[in-house]
Amino acid sequence: QSVLTQPPSVSGAPGQRVTISCTGSSSNIGAGYDVHWYQQLPGTAPKLLIYDNSNRPSGVPDRFSGSKSGTSASLAITGLQAEDEADYYCQSYDSSLSGPVVFGGGTKLTVL
Amino acid sequence: EVQLVESGGGLIQPGGSLRLSCAASGFTVSSNYMSWVRQAPGKGLEWLSVIYSGGSTYYADSVKGRFTISRDNSKNTLYLQMNSLRADDTAVYYCARYNWKFDYWGQGTLVTVSS
Numbered sequence: 001q002s003v004l005t006q007p008p009s010v011s012g013a014p015g016q017r018v019t020i021s022c023t024g025s026s027s028n029i030g031a032g033y034d035v036h037w038y039q040q041l042p043g044t045a046p047k048l049l050i051y052d053n054s055n056r057p058s059g060v061p062d063r064f065s066g067s068k069s070g071t072s073a074s075l076a077i078t079g080l081q082a083e084d085e086a087d088y089y090c091q092s093y094d095s096s097l098s099g100p101v102v103f104g105g106g107t108k109l110t111v112l
Numbered sequence: 113e114v115q116l117v118e119s120g121g122g123l124i125q126p127g128g129s130l131r132l133s134c135a136a137s138g139f140t141v142s143s144n145y146m147s148w149v150r151q152a153p154g155k156g157l158e159w160l161s162v163i164y165s166g167g168s169t170y171y172a173d174s175v176k177g178r179f180t181i182s183r184d185n186s187k188n189t190l191y192l193q194m195n196s197l198r199a200d201d202t203a204v205y206y207c208a209r210y211n212w213k214f215d216y217w218g219q220g221t222l223v224t225v226s227s
Binding site: 002034036038040045046047048051052057087089091093099100101102103104105106 | 147149157158159171172173206213214218220
């Protein structure tokens with residue numbers, strides 16, 4: 001049971017828009033801590049995709065965007081491409097006894 | 113260029129010990145927060161431990177008392193000493209630079225705990 005809750009899977013056709021939600025609580029996202037997103041392609045290490053809720057590291061296409069509101073955050077991917085098929089994880093800071101770092105359980109994106 | 117290279121994984125019997133290393137280049141380990149994250153086969157990411165630049169350390173409940181994070185400033189290397197290993201510790205172990213987000217990751221090293 002992850003501290004941050006994500007849907008196990010989402011899917012979309014090429015060119016479509018999909019969103020992945022990340023729901024937390026008053027000790028993490030709701031406390032104002034930033035949310036970060038990672039993309040993990042099959043067989044590779046995770047890669048930082050979105051940081052501080054909505055910022056993209058250099059080299060990440062602007063098809064990827066993030067937002068945060070209240071105790072939740074979202075990752076949106078527009079113009080879906082086959083190479084976007086991957087696992088996506090959200091992460092934040094948590095002030096409770098569960099530890100300073102919390103991850104979501106991950107969402108498998110399938111491009112139909 | 114920032115690079116993290118883990119080593120030390122392998123097959124170990126339950127109850128055994130293993131030390132993972134993470135050699136860093138392109139930045140100074142001691143001036144940064146560093147962390148270990150693992151991923152069991154077919155599962156999600158699990159944060160394990162962090163060491164802050166000042167030396168403070170924190171652990172997930174699942175490894176507290178069994179795992180120890182440390183660093184060697186002269187070698188610019190991060191370590192994870194793992195004791196009393198169990199079957200459910202089987203995973204790929206990643207080291208990562210942490211500044212409230214994990215901006216650089218190693219390629220991971222596989223630890224298999226099995227008799």
